[in-house]
Amino acid sequence: MDEWTPISDAEFGELLAAQVAALRPESRERYQRYRVGPWRATIRRPGSHADESVFVVAQDGELAVFFCDVEEEFGPARIDCSGRIKEYAFIGDLTYALSGFPEQYASLRRPR
Numbered sequence: 001m002d003e004w005t006p007i008s009d010a011e012f013g014e015l016l017a018a019q020v021a022a023l024r025p026e027s028r029e030r031y032q033r034y035r036v037g038p039w040r041a042t043i044r045r046p047g048s049h050a051d052e053s054v055f056v057v058a059q060d061g062e063l064a065v066f067f068c069d070v071e072e073e074f075g076p077a078r079i080d081c082s083g084r085i086k087e088y089a090f091i092g093d094l095t096y097a098l099s100g101f102p103e104q105y106a107s108l109r110r111p112r
Contacts, residue, residue, distance in 0.1 A: 004070070006053075006069060007069035012038065012055055012067070012069070013038075015067070016038065016055075016057060016067070016094075019074075019093060019094035019095075020094065022093075022094075022095065023094065023095050023098070024095050024099075026099065027094070027095040027096075027098040027099055030058070030098045030099075030101050031057075031058060031094070031098055034058040034059060034060050034065075034098075034101060034102070035057060035058050036056060036057065036058060036059045038055045038056065038057050039055070039056050039083075040053040040054065040055060040056075040083075041053065041054055041055075041056045041064070041066060041077075041079055041083045041084065041085050042082075042083060042084045042085065043066075043068070043077075043084070043085040043088065045070075052068075052070065054066045054067060054068045054069070054085065055067045055069075056077075056079070057074075057094070058098065058101060059079070060101070060102040061102075061109075062078050062079055062080070062109060062110060063076065063077070063078060063079075063101070063102045063105055063106075063108060063109060064076070064077050064078075064079050064085075065077075065094070065097045065098060065101055066085065066088070067094075068090060071090045073090040073091065073092055073093075074090075074091065074092065074093060074094050074096070074097035075088055075089045075090040075091045075092075075097055076088065076089055076091070076097060076101065076104075076105040076108060077089075077108065078108040078109065078110065087108050088108075
């Protein structure tokens, strides 16, 4: 079994470019509207005692779409002001993650 190594910025750039090229029209429109220059957010997965980093690729206030290279999936998240992911899910490719963003993920928003 191969030992896991974190994805590099260059490898992620290639993966993101391929995912963006494959976007369906509705998801492409959402990506164009909410995309951000990829940046690293901090996440602590259940059962882990260490922080990991993930790439945020789209954002609407505290809601974001991110990529986790451990799971090799995109998903929605709520991010706090320090860049730490508080709530999240893994749901698949970028098209699927963007298909209802941000409306479908309103339940992740912090109560007002």
